[in-house]
Amino acid sequence: MKYMILAMALFLGACGGILEKTLESNPDIIFKLIENNPKKFMDSVNKAVRSARAVARQEAEGKKAGQKAKEFANPKKPVLKKDRVYFGSPSATITIVEYSDFQCPYCTRGFQTMKALEKKYGKKLRILYKHLPLDDLHPQARLAARFFEAIGLQSPLKARKFHDKLFQNQSKIKKGKSYLTSVAKQVGANVAKVLKDINSSKVKNRIKADMAEARKFGFSGTPAFLINGVSLAGAYPAPAFISIIEKHLKNKK
Numbered sequence: 001m002k003y004m005i006l007a008m009a010l011f012l013g014a015c016g017g018i019l020e021k022t023l024e025s026n027p028d029i030i031f032k033l034i035e036n037n038p039k040k041f042m043d044s045v046n047k048a049v050r051s052a053r054a055v056a057r058q059e060a061e062g063k064k065a066g067q068k069a070k071e072f073a074n075p076k077k078p079v080l081k082k083d084r085v086y087f088g089s090p091s092a093t094i095t096i097v098e099y100s101d102f103q104c105p106y107c108t109r110g111f112q113t114m115k116a117l118e119k120k121y122g123k124k125l126r127i128l129y130k131h132l133p134l135d136d137l138h139p140q141a142r143l144a145a146r147f148f149e150a151i152g153l154q155s156p157l158k159a160r161k162f163h164d165k166l167f168q169n170q171s172k173i174k175k176g177k178s179y180l181t182s183v184a185k186q187v188g189a190n191v192a193k194v195l196k197d198i199n200s201s202k203v204k205n206r207i208k209a210d211m212a213e214a215r216k217f218g219f220s221g222t223p224a225f226l227i228n229g230v231s232l233a234g235a236y237p238a239p240a241f242i243s244i245i246e247k248h249l250k251n252k253k
Contacts, residue, residue, distance in 0.1 A: 075229020085152040088126030103138030109235040110223035111167040130210040150197035
């Protein structure tokens with residue numbers, strides 16, 4: 001609708017002040033013109049709509065490019081504690097911080113993209129999985145996050161396996177605690193300790209801190225990412241990440 005309004009403004013504004021004065025005194029003229037030439041009129045409006053959309057896309061892309069340039073020069077600085085669960089080499093050149101929700105379908109795309117990037121970059125890349133559960137939409141996401149962090153206190157490797165299994169079987173997360181407990185058992189975690197630690201202040205506060213950090217960086221939806229401090233919000237395919245990663249790697253040389 002906003003593009004239609006903008007297109008109408010462009011269409012009418014292009015005729016200048018003469019048309020405006022004429023229509024003020026004879027408003028029925030435009031309706032008669034539309035009735036007599038509906039196809040021609042709609043073709044003109046649709047052309048203006050396409051033009052307006054192109055302008056809007058260019059403006060949005062320009063804004064994003066400007067924001068990216070600022071972030072390359074002054075990257076965002078997430079907290080990177082050593083006791084968190086990282087996927088990949090501790091000495092990696094590139095760190096992707098992922099703010100995610102285990103029940104979010106778009107985060108499954110993010111999961112698949114991260115797998116592709118790990119395969120491409122190997123030891124050059126590490127991923128820190130952080131949490132932004134959208135509680136109103138995904139009621140089991142925060143509990144899943146607590147399970148992940150509780151398992152991570154025992155073993156980062158087991159936490160990674162738990163993470164992968166949840167995204168590979170996302171529809172089952174809605175079963176809640178019973179399902180999450182069964183997956184914890186499958187990955188070899190000490191289940192009794194997990195069930196205790198999911199209620200610990202350390203685990204709960206860690207998730208709250210992740211959520212606060214995501215919001216500080218302007219992220220309100222999932223998935224969202226920081227690639228060495230450069231933001232990318234949304235379930236973008238691998239090429240969007242690769243362009244940022246390659247620029248970082250080039251700058252490191």
